[in-house]
Every structure is written in structure tokens, then in C-alpha cells.
Amino acid sequence: xxxxxxxxxxxxxxxxxxxxxxxxxxxxxxxxxxxxxxxxxxxxxxxxxxxxxxxxxxxxxxxxxxxxxxxxxxxxxxxxxxxxxxxxxxxxxxxxxxxxxxxxxxxxxxxxxxxxxxxxxxxxxxxxxxxxxxxxxxxxxxxxxxxxxxxxxxxxxxxxxxxxxxxxxxxxxxxxxxxxxxxxxxxxxxxxxxxxxxxxxxxxxxxxxxxxxxxxxxxxxxxxxxxxxxxxxxxxxxxxxxxxxxxxxxxxxxxxx
Numbered sequence: 112x113x114x115x116x117x118x119x120x121x122x123x124x125x126x127x128x129x130x131x132x133x134x135x136x137x138x139x140x141x142x143x144x145x146x147x148x149x150x151x152x153x154x155x156x157x158x159x160x161x162x163x164x165x166x167x168x169x170x171x172x173x174x175x176x177x178x179x180x181x182x183x184x185x186x187x188x189x190x191x192x193x194x195x196x197x198x199x200x201x202x203x204x205x206x207x208x209x210x211x212x213x214x215x216x217x218x219x220x221x222x223x224x225x226x227x228x229x230x231x232x233x234x235x236x237x238x239x240x241x242x243x244x245x246x247x248x249x250x251x252x253x254x255x256x257x258x259x260x261x262x263x264x265x266x267x268x269x270x271x272x273x274x275x276x277x278x279x280x281x282x283x284x285x286x287x288x289x290x291x292x293x294x295x296x297x298x299x300x301x302x303x304x305x306x307x308x309x310x311x312x313x314x315x316x317x318x319x320x321x322x323x324x325x326x327x328x329x330x331x332x333x334x335x336x337x338x339x340x341x342x343x344x345x346x347x348x349x350x351x352x353x354x355x356x357x358x359x360x361x362x363x364x365x366x367x368x
Contacts, residue, residue, distance in 0.1 A: 114225055116265070118144040118204040119191045123151055129208045129314050139212045141221055142204055147191050152183025165280045169291065171342035173283035174335040185285045188261060189278060192271035200268055202228055207262045209311035210238065216306030220249040221265070224302050227251055230269035233289065233297045236305035238262050249302055256347045257299045261286045263307045270297040290343055293350040 118140045122133045137144040164182055166173075177185075188205065195203035204221065217236075224234045234251065238260055266274075273295050281288055292299060324332075 114201040114228055115199070116142055116202045116204065116225055116228070117198065117200055118142040118206060119147045119194055120144060120206045120208055121147045121149050121187045121191060122208040123149040125151065126208070126314075132211075132310075132314060133208050136206060136208065136210070136212065139214060139217075140204070140206070141218045145194070147187065147194065150183040150186035150190070152179035152181065152186075155179060155182065163280055165282050168280060168282040169294065171339060171346060173287065174339050175332065177282075177284065181284045184261075185278070185281055185288070188285050189275060192266065192275050195266060195268055195271040196275065201230060202232065202265050202267045203271065204265050205261075205263070209309060209314055210262050211308040211310050213306040213308060216249070216304065220302050220305050220307075223249050223251055224265045224300075227300070228265065228267060229298060230267040231273070231296075231298050232265065232267040232300065233257070233270045233274075234265040234300045234302060235260075236263040236265075236307045237301055237303040238307050238309045239304065247304055249304055249306075251300050251302045254299050254301045255351045256344060257286070257290050257292075258301065259286045259290075260309075261289065262309060263305065270295070273297055287343070290347065293346060 120133055120136050120140075122129055133146060137146070160179070160182060163186065164177060166176065191203060191205045202225075220236060224236075228234070235254075235257055237258060274289075274297065277294050278288065289295070289297075289299075
């Protein structure tokens, strides 16, 4: 049975310098492609922020306060997840508007992901920063820790539903939240090479994070970032060991039956 998969490009209407790139992504995408109007974090009221952002919900604790752009980005991805569920798709390809799809390589990578798709899947296409050899075939592998970044991913309907259910409030950016599989219970895989390039520098830079921080803030982030990542690794491997043990017990029971 053929999977029902559509694509969604997340873009801020006010980011006019990206409109041409959004149109190009729609032309290049091998799937029917819709535009999701991104949530402008800078336009959110304090009350709107308070409804969705809570600084201390999950463990390990996220050590930094979210910026308005990061909150808007998270809400934008929630809109895409909701679209997948509401349209009753098997999955949705979610793209941010600061990427380039290198064809035909990306079409082959996408086809590989769709062939292995489950409704509880979250399949990330690894972004690259240089040229990828066009003759190298794509491969897909499971990952204990999802690489940072949320520019391009194929999200199954059940994964989208689970992510929506556990993010009515959130306390960290979208990509770090997705790493917490012990909360979402989603299956994560990575496709590489993906033939997806990040080109935000060519489009005026990021629309999410502030472009300058104080020296003290930068030092704090440089100190706390590796500490936080180490904690995520510990939680991830703990969760994976539990999953592996459950699978072992299940196989043993089935063989004994």
C-alpha cells in the first residue's frame, strides 16, 4: 500500500528575503509541498509565552532560558505536527526555509526513508556543509541520540501525535526536546548522506536566535553546553538499555511459549 506523505515548509511571512527559496523548495520537493506560516516569536505576548513555556519541566534540566525566536520555532513545528495528524497522513516531511535540496540525491534519500517508514518514526536528514558525492548511496540507521538541528525530517503520524501530546508546554528548543526519546517514545533514525544543505548564511542569517550575546553569556553557554549534553547522553543510553532489555525479554518469552 502506498504511503500518504506530504511536505511542509516552515517560513516566516516577514522574512521576505526567503520567499524565493521557499518557492524553490516547493518546486524541488518530490512530494506535494505546503507552506506552514511560522509563528513569529517576537510578536508573542507575555501571556502567550507563559501558556507554552515553562523553564523547568523535564530532566535533565535545560540550563538556558529560551529566546522568543526559539519559542516561535517550537510552536511552528507543532503546527506542522498538527497538520500531519489533521490531514491523516502516514508522515510529513518537515522542512525549514534555510535549506537547499540537492537533486537527484535528495529524492533517493527521501525514497529510502519512505520505504522504511513507520507511523511512529522520526527520520532526520543530516544537513551537510559542503559538497556530497552524488554517486554515494544513502543509508539509514537508528540513533540513540538525534543529532541537533530540525531543518529537515520525516515525521510519522503517530510520532507527530506523541510529540504534540507531550509538548503542550516545553522548556527547551525543538531539537533538544526531540532528543528526549524517553519522553516521546518515538523511533529515531538518521539518513546520510541526505543531500540537504544548510544555506542560512546566504539568506541573511538565522531568524531564530539573537545574533549577539554578552561575553558573560557566551562563557556561561560554553561551560554549561557540554555538561547538558553529557546528561542527555546518560539519559539516552539508560533509555536504550531499558528498551534493549524489554526486547530481549519479549523474544525470550515468545520462544518459550
